[in-house]
Amino acid sequence: MLKTISRENKRALGSLIRLERIKAGITREQMIFDNQGKSICSISTLYRLEKGDVIQDDIIYLELIKRLNKVYENNGFLDNAISDLNDKLMNYFETLNAAEADCLLAYIKSFNKVKSFYYQQIFAGYLDILCVNLNQKKLTSEEYEYYKKMMVFMPEPYNVLLLHLCFCYANNYNQDISEMHSYEALLTKYQNYLIIQVDILILLKCEHRLFEYQKVHSEVLKEIDKRNLINQKCKVLSFHVGAIAIMQKLDLNRVLNELEQLIFKEKQFLNPVIYNNTLVALAMIYYVDIKDYNKATALFEKLLIEDFTKIYSSGIYYFSSCDLINIKPSPEIINRIDTNHASVYLQYFYYKYSKNLSLPDLIHYLKTKVLDELKKNGNQLKISVFKSQWNLLISENTKKYYKDYYRFIKNFE
Structure with a gap:
């Protein structure tokens, strides 16, 4: 025999019936009749039930659930x-x-x-x-x-x-x-x-609500330290580095040092996902904000040793960083890229370094596939990566490719 449905469960059940009714495309007018055309309840009762009011009669809930071709049992x-x-x-x-x-x-x-x-x-x-x-x-x-x-x-x-x-x-x-x-x-x-x-x-x-952010951050960090939540501290500090880079750059080096010391000291105790995400955050700060491309490259390589799948989200910044300090990317990293999973942006660097595409072919790729993708899904950071690529490429023959470069840049001014 079915036990009485609790009031708490009824409140949730009524609203859940509404969600599942809408999901199934059933109107209220249809819902109040069972599959044999027999009335279950009035529209006003269904309306009250669906907004969370408690209906005393358990049978109404059970019949409405049955109308959805589902069953309910207290457990x-x-x-x-x-x-x-x-x-x-x-x-x-x-x-x-x-x-x-x-x-x-x-x-x-x-x-x-x-x-x-x-x-x-x-x-x-x-x-x-x-x-x-x-x-x-x-x-x-x-x-x-x-x-x-x-x-x-x-x-x-x-x-x-x-x-x-x-x-x-x-x-x-x-x-x-x-x-x-x-x-x-x-x-x-x-x-x-x-x-x-x-x-x-x-x-x-x-x-960018700096004053409120600093107050909440201080309180959260105090609670985390009190309970020795190392993974949470690493997550919050890696996020904090990005916030400081935007809002209070004078503190950036201090916060970076604190975070780097934490992850290298506590690595064995950290959740690998948290550790790798922190490496991403650090590498991107060095790449975007500090513009220390040597440090960014080293951190990206450390990251890709730990978790190669990050190449598909962060790889273009690794390759760009290598280009900006005029060093060759690791062949081991290039050879492991699966182009079936690579974005148009990452494929550009793969073809550049793995296939040794000629300068005209690279220019053509930038003018077509990269440009189309940037127009659809680009952001300022990705645009800056490929502006840098243009600058590197046309330096080899400025007169010949300047018009192509100008047309590309014009799209993002």
Whole structure:
């Protein structure tokens, strides 16, 4: 016999029914009748239920879920597992311990066969939250919108985990400041969570709110040091280096030294992903802000020894850095590049060094494929990389290629 559905579960169930109804393309008028045409409830009752009001009759919930071709069963074991996973995931997002992540992933996947409505959606969310963090998945825009809506009605702290997931998507993929800013009220509401405090730092940096940023950064670092969260400290400091480079350059060398000492002293205790991401941050600071291309090249090479897959996101800056100090890139690095996974930008450098393309062929590649890609998806940093390439190439024959160079540059003025 089915146990009574708890009031807490009913609040979430009603809103979840609405999400799944919309996802299935079912109108409210259609939803209130079962598959045999029998009335389940009135439209006004469905409306109240979907906005989170508690309806006393459990049968209405069960029939609406059945209308979605799904089933629901109360399950005390799964309720306990959800409570346990909330605690474990919150702890992981504070420690960022790699071994802990592996255990968590295996634990979450053990619930893959759960088919009960509500529980199925919750465990799918857990899996996405962790897999996105581990770079094993990128949300689709539809999944992002789904979790944004789910976040509003799910109980704490599950909603906080979804808030972190959605904010990170807005930052990493949408890269839309106004979209990120739309989360500020919720981030502030849940700022007692360390993962949310770090998200607030990201928002303040992106909006160049220096005074608020410095205050929050100081508080976060104090908490991290108090609890000896080495991975979190490394992550926050690598982010801080980028913030200081934008907002307060006088402190840049001091913060860089602190971060470099931390990662080389604590390397054996660091999550490899955190360590490698920190190397990226350091290399890019030396490349973009300090313009110490010798140091940038050395850091990029250290990074690619640790994690060669970073060549596909950071490789063009490594090759550009080599060019700017007039040294040949490592043949071992060039030969390992899989052009099937390489961007148009990276392919340019691969062909330049691996295939020894002639000057006219390189110019043609810049004028066509690189230019087209920059127009569609370029940013100022990528544009600057290829402006430098033009300067290097036309120095060999300025008169012959100046018009081509001028036409290229004209697109970005």
